[in-house]
Amino acid sequence: MIDIDAPPHPFDAAIALAPATDGRIRSRTRPEYANMVGPFGGITAATLVQAVQQHPDRLGDPLSITVNYAAPVADGDFDISARAVRTNRTNQHWTLELTQDDVVTTTATAVFGVHRDTWSDTEIEMPPAPSPDAVPVQGFPDFIAWARNYEMRFVEGAVPDQDAGDHPDSTSTLWVRDNPARPLDFPALASLCDVFYPRVFLRRGRYMAAGTVSLTAYFHADAEELVAQGTDYILGTARTRRFSRGYFDQTAHLWGRGGTLLASSHQLVYFKD
Amino acid sequence: MIDIDAPPHPFDAAIALAPATDGRIRSRTRPEYANMVGPFGGITAATLVQAVQQHPDRLGDPLSITVNYAAPVADGDFDISARAVRTNRTNQHWTLELTQDDVVTTTATAVFGVHRDTWSDTEIEMPPAPSPDAVPVQGFPDFIAWARNYEMRFVEGAVPDQDAGDHPDSTSTLWVRDNPARPLDFPALASLCDVFYPRVFLRRGRYMAAGTVSLTAYFHADAEELVAQGTDYILGTARTRRFSRGYFDQTAHLWGRGGTLLASSHQLVYFKD
Numbered sequence: 001m002i003d004i005d006a007p008p009h010p011f012d013a014a015i016a017l018a019p020a021t022d023g024r025i026r027s028r029t030r031p032e033y034a035n036m037v038g039p040f041g042g043i044t045a046a047t048l049v050q051a052v053q054q055h056p057d058r059l060g061d062p063l064s065i066t067v068n069y070a071a072p073v074a075d076g077d078f079d080i081s082a083r084a085v086r087t088n089r090t091n092q093h094w095t096l097e098l099t100q101d102d103v104v105t106t107t108a109t110a111v112f113g114v115h116r117d118t119w120s121d122t123e124i125e126m127p128p129a130p131s132p133d134a135v136p137v138q139g140f141p142d143f144i145a146w147a148r149n150y151e152m153r154f155v156e157g158a159v160p161d162q163d164a165g166d167h168p169d170s171t172s173t174l175w176v177r178d179n180p181a182r183p184l185d186f187p188a189l190a191s192l193c194d195v196f197y198p199r200v201f202l203r204r205g206r207y208m209a210a211g212t213v214s215l216t217a218y219f220h221a222d223a224e225e226l227v228a229q230g231t232d233y234i235l236g237t238a239r240t241r242r243f244s245r246g247y248f249d250q251t252a253h254l255w256g257r258g259g260t261l262l263a264s265s266h267q268l269v270y271f272k273d
Numbered sequence: 274m275i276d277i278d279a280p281p282h283p284f285d286a287a288i289a290l291a292p293a294t295d296g297r298i299r300s301r302t303r304p305e306y307a308n309m310v311g312p313f314g315g316i317t318a319a320t321l322v323q324a325v326q327q328h329p330d331r332l333g334d335p336l337s338i339t340v341n342y343a344a345p346v347a348d349g350d351f352d353i354s355a356r357a358v359r360t361n362r363t364n365q366h367w368t369l370e371l372t373q374d375d376v377v378t379t380t381a382t383a384v385f386g387v388h389r390d391t392w393s394d395t396e397i398e399m400p401p402a403p404s405p406d407a408v409p410v411q412g413f414p415d416f417i418a419w420a421r422n423y424e425m426r427f428v429e430g431a432v433p434d435q436d437a438g439d440h441p442d443s444t445s446t447l448w449v450r451d452n453p454a455r456p457l458d459f460p461a462l463a464s465l466c467d468v469f470y471p472r473v474f475l476r477r478g479r480y481m482a483a484g485t486v487s488l489t490a491y492f493h494a495d496a497e498e499l500v501a502q503g504t505d506y507i508l509g510t511a512r513t514r515r516f517s518r519g520y521f522d523q524t525a526h527l528w529g530r531g532g533t534l535l536a537s538s539h540q541l542v543y544f545k546d
Binding site for chain 1: 336337339341343344358359361363364366368370377378380381382384386387388389390391392393394395396397442443473476477486487489491493494495512513514515516517518519520522524526534537539541543544545546
């Protein structure tokens with residue numbers, strides 16, 4: 001039985017939207033999803049997905065989103081403009097901007113579309129991992145507020161202790177879900193695409209200035225597959241291909257426990273060592 | 274010695290830009306880079322990179338670009354609007370739109386930035402391949418005009434013959450360069466990110482309706498590394514993670530012959546079987 005008087009899940013509070021002037025949509029940063037500077041990038045991506053999901057013109061499910069983190073979002077209200085640039089028979093292209101006092105902090109494009117039955121196959125394998133119960137909960141340092149909203153059980157590549165020293169590769173693999181548990185949907189999946197801390201911390205064994213510049217997520221799963229996932233753990237794995245001259249990439253895959261590839265994401269990260 | 278009276282390389286002709294009204298930039302489709310419907314997606318991406326590269330406000334080198342192919346570009350003139358949404362100390366965020374008669378056919382966002390000396394490392398290995406001379410030239414069917422501008426030497430996963438039947442995986446690896454050879458630059462690298470035909474053709478051993486919906490390229494190399502590459506062959510490799518209900522992803526890596534990871538790209542492709 002659902003307690004209708006219960007406060008909303010912090011994730012739902014964080015992606016809540018209200019109409020604003022000029023057809024824009026208003027939202028607000030939440031301290032629960034704060035990062036070092038501004039909000040967690042995942043919650044911003046989730047809020048942008050939600051802005052299209054609840055838009056009256058929306059066609060189908062999210063297929064991809066690219067979010068460019070141009071400037072930190074300040075604590076407080078922000079506006080989202082979401083424009084359906086083109087609607088085709090089976091897909092739809094969106095352009096989004098997040099502004100504060102008419103200054104753009106974030107740009108995004110998204111593709112939504114209708115799924116059809118076709119030949120299907122997953123080519124890559126889910127990485128081997130012990131069951132979630134067999135892996136201890138081990139999160140981020142306490143001063144990273146947003147991470148407290150995720151239950152993380154690292155299989156490999158946990159957040160290094162300060163001065164842990166160099167690590168031979170940049171792979172982290174973890175079981176993860178919302179804390180408290182919450183049924184999976186597209187905004188939640190978008191946010192999970194960004195739960196992987198900057199890979200350079202792992203390689204170098206220490207924190208340094210680093211931040212996502214651009215994130216692209218592909219949603220391989222349709223709405224039905226997300227419903228089937230429910231509140232179960234997701235296995236996420238992330239790795240960098242190349243660190244070079246102030247930037248690196250970071251690719252992640254998110255798997256349902258049964259071996260369904262739910263999403264893959266790619267990001268470009270700035271760092272200063 | 275350069276013959277200054279020689280006609281420009283077809284690639285340079287294809288990405289040529291001229292000022293248009295309202296601060297927009299004009300360009301034109303070229304039959305040399307035509308695809309089945311509209312131009313090759315790679316040449317559109319290259320033209321958008323070029324639009325920012327030659328913009329007076331541009332800061333640094335291209336770091337990433339996302340191009341959304343919302344509608345086919347018709348043969349003839351088109352306009353590009355390129356707006357520097359935000360300029361930070363070391364990076365810059367661009368929003369671009371390609372229009373014909375004020376109808377948007379293509380949207381894009383790009384990040385440019387300044388490189389700085391930092392700790393660097395490439396984690397993944399260049400796939401093993403015989404030298405380009407040891408691999409026969411083997412391109413696309415003749416009716417794919419754009420492909421004639423690339424010299425392609427497939428190491429694995431060449432374009433299947435009609436009714437080749439199912440193939441166990443979606444990997445193609447090939448040596449590739451412009452034809453005629455042309456020194457590598459960022460627009461050329463952007464275009465090369467899209468030379469991989471739809472992976473579903475390889476898996477299913479036949480052609481079918483398929484088209485890129487969204488492409489994201491990360492430029493790992495800086496300008497100096499591209500100059501060092503010159504007109505040499507590039508080793509490209511591409512693979513899909515999941516085909517599902519009308520869509521699939523496709524990730525590619527482009528390597529310089531010496532083992533420099535020049536770029537990685539990701540795309541979301543629509544297909545109908």
